[in-house]
Amino acid sequence: KDASGHLVGAVLIAHDITERKSAEQTLQMNDEEFRALVEHTSDMVIRFDRGRRITYMNSACRKVLNIAANEFLGMTCGQSGLPAGLTNVWDKAVRRVIETGAERKMEHELPTSGGVINYDTRLTPEFSEDGSIESVLVVTRNITEHVNAGKALAETESLYRLIFNQTTDVLIHLDRNSRVVDVNRRALEITGLKKKELVGKKISTFAGIFTKSSITLMVEAFAKRMVGAVVPPYEVEAHIADGRRLFFEISSAGLTNAEGKRIGEISMLHDITERKLDEEQVSQQREALAKRSEELAGLLRISSTISNTLEINQ
Numbered sequence: 001k002d003a004s005g006h007l008v009g010a011v012l013i014a015h016d017i018t019e020r021k022s023a024e025q026t027l028q029m030n031d032e033e034f035r036a037l038v039e040h041t042s043d044m045v046i047r048f049d050r051g052r053r054i055t056y057m058n059s060a061c062r063k064v065l066n067i068a069a070n071e072f073l074g075m076t077c078g079q080s081g082l083p084a085g086l087t088n089v090w091d092k093a094v095r096r097v098i099e100t101g102a103e104r105k106m107e108h109e110l111p112t113s114g115g116v117i118n119y120d121t122r123l124t125p126e127f128s129e130d131g132s133i134e135s136v137l138v139v140t141r142n143i144t145e146h147v148n149a150g151k152a153l154a155e156t157e158s159l160y161r162l163i164f165n166q167t168t169d170v171l172i173h174l175d176r177n178s179r180v181v182d183v184n185r186r187a188l189e190i191t192g193l194k195k196k197e198l199v200g201k202k203i204s205t206f207a208g209i210f211t212k213s214s215i216t217l218m219v220e221a222f223a224k225r226m227v228g229a230v231v232p233p234y235e236v237e238a239h240i241a242d243g244r245r246l247f248f249e250i251s252s253a254g255l256t257n258a259e260g261k262r263i264g265e266i267s268m269l270h271d272i273t274e275r276k277l278d279e280e281q282v283s284q285q286r287e288a289l290a291k292r293s294e295e296l297a298g299l300l301r302i303s304s305t306i307s308n309t310l311e312i313n314q
Contacts, residue, residue: 046058172269
């Protein structure tokens with residue numbers, strides 16, 4: 001302005017805001033990328049502000065909860081009317097994250113008319129420039145199938161363990177190096193040993209239990225099976241610490257991994273002691289009868305010879 005106050009010109013001041021604009025553009029791109037990512041994920045994604053109000057909910061979450069796009073924005077979990085089993089868990093966990101500033105992980109269930117749904121949830125705090133918590137991002141994944149698979153596996157393992165220990169046959173689980181991985185209760189009862197005395201030992205070291213010839217048979221049969229050969233059941237003899245002689249018929253089932261590689265086997269030792277002792281007794285009786293028959297045949301020959309003459313001297 002001049003001395004009289006009239007406008008005679010202007011001064012233009014240009015301030016470089018390139019860095020700020022670039023940061024804003026980057027922030028906008030990151031936000032767009034974030035939304036594009038979470039809108040296409042199958043996980044439920046919800047964002048809560050510091051007041052625990054819902055500020056964002058992705059499409060997967062809206063689909064699961066069967067709600068419209070902006071129906072619950074600005075509401076707390078308690079105000080939303082969502083299933084109490086879910087909102088109570090979320091609200092309590094969000095409150096905890098805001099109080100502690102620490103990420104939180106948890107698993108929880110949601111009973112529905114179609115059954116129980118299992119969720120794995122991660123809550124991550126988001127901080128502002130001054131270091132205060134600005135919001136909490138909640139990512140929830142449906143792990144029902146995984147949990148059910150785990151339960152089924154546990155049930156199968158429990159059934160396997162029950163059968164493994166209740167069977168009257170001796171069962172020995174061997175790894176690929178012929179080391180004992182596990183034995184059942186029957187094996188411990190017969191040998192009088194503790195599991196820790198057997199686990200980790202190779203079958204070649206069982207000389208104190210099985211005869212030398214039996215150990216040789218077992219080692220050779222195991223080696224053949226590990227290269228895919230078919231080995232028919234075979235018999236072995238054991239000498240137990242209490243002095244008993246026991247006989248077993250061994251048959252085995254191979255164990256393979258997901259790639260089909262042989263990783264060991266479970267050997268079943270069926271007690272045939274009674275049968276073998278009966279066979280031995282029958283064999284002894286047969287030998288005794290053969291000897292007696294031979295003696296009788298000799299007497300018959302003598303009698304026949306004597307009857308062939310009437311001469312006393314002869």
